[in-house]
Amino acid sequence: MKKTIVMFAVLVLALVSMRCPKEDIVADKGSLEDLMKSDTIWFGASTKVDSTSRTTILGPETTIVWWRGAQTHDQPTLQIEVVGDSAWVSWARGNFGKLYSLAKWDTFPLVLWTKNLSERAQIRGTFFREGSTGDDDRGWKLRSLSLAYGKSDSTNTVRVDSLRIKSSRYPDLVIKDPLNSYYRVDSLLAFKPGEAVTLTLYTNEPNGHAFLHTFILAWPFYVRVPFGNKGNGVYEGTWNAQIVVMPRWAIFDLMPHSTLYTPDKPYDFNGWLLPYQIKQ
Numbered sequence: 001m002k003k004t005i006v007m008f009a010v011l012v013l014a015l016v017s018m019r020c021p022k023e024d025i026v027a028d029k030g031s032l033e034d035l036m037k038s039d040t041i042w043f044g045a046s047t048k049v050d051s052t053s054r055t056t057i058l059g060p061e062t063t064i065v066w067w068r069g070a071q072t073h074d075q076p077t078l079q080i081e082v083v084g085d086s087a088w089v090s091w092a093r094g095n096f097g098k099l100y101s102l103a104k105w106d107t108f109p110l111v112l113w114t115k116n117l118s119e120r121a122q123i124r125g126t127f128f129r130e131g132s133t134g135d136d137d138r139g140w141k142l143r144s145l146s147l148a149y150g151k152s153d154s155t156n157t158v159r160v161d162s163l164r165i166k167s168s169r170y171p172d173l174v175i176k177d178p179l180n181s182y183y184r185v186d187s188l189l190a191f192k193p194g195e196a197v198t199l200t201l202y203t204n205e206p207n208g209h210a211f212l213h214t215f216i217l218a219w220p221f222y223v224r225v226p227f228g229n230k231g232n233g234v235y236e237g238t239w240n241a242q243i244v245v246m247p248r249w250a251i252f253d254l255m256p257h258s259t260l261y262t263p264d265k266p267y268d269f270n271g272w273l274l275p276y277q278i279k280q
Helices: 002-038 257-261
Strands: 055-058 062-068 077-083 086-105 110-129 140-146 148-152 160-166 173-175 182-184 189-191 196-203 208-215 222-226 228-231 234-240 247-256 270-278
Touching: 002 077, 002 086, 002 140, 062 257, 086 257, 110 182, 110 270, 160 247, 160 270, 196 208, 196 247, 208 228, 208 234, 208 257, 222 234, 247 257
Parallel strands: 189 270
Antiparallel strands: 055 062, 062 086, 077 086, 086 110, 110 140, 110 148, 140 182, 148 270, 160 173, 160 196, 196 234, 208 222, 208 247, 228 234, 247 270
């Protein structure tokens, strides 16, 4: 009888030990999911300002003014892997809307081209448990972020292969794999207020258009800077970092000539989003 009681106790302990880790992982994933969904800075940043901006491209035969219309989004797809006090996460979402190009040809009046915009963006990150399971959010804190990566859905022929950054802090920084290039959120890439930063995109598209998009807290609230086409798929531009110290995104995107300059070719896009900070 005594032997039976001991065996029963061992079985109960085994079942409890098997159940608790599974229950903990479920609770951890729930907390991490809530943290990602409530984070409006790094996961699910708004595209409202980008949607209302304009860019003018001057050519020998045409003037193109293009902009993205208001966008809708599907529910984000979250992937979470928990191992002890570490977690690896992925956030992805579809963006849907319209791309508008207003063209002025020498022999025609103004014409407006409208194209369907459908793209998907993804970002990865890591969380560490810096507290205990009894704390808010079970002690989880965001530790690091990758770059975000976006591309058009139905047609995607253009590709950014690498990004080169040259500034006072980074004399020659090259990023080749955006979703596997991680930076700690407490020590992101940093630029001085107003600092000139030279950016070079290396791509597979020699006849395209590349742009830098970033936000500022002064008129006109938003900056879209075209890169110069250096030939052979290389695009380069110089950008002056913002003044106000806060976490930010810099968005680099690439489209072929046909996306902006022809009415019958589809939306074709590849973009990277770089998390950074302004710091003295």
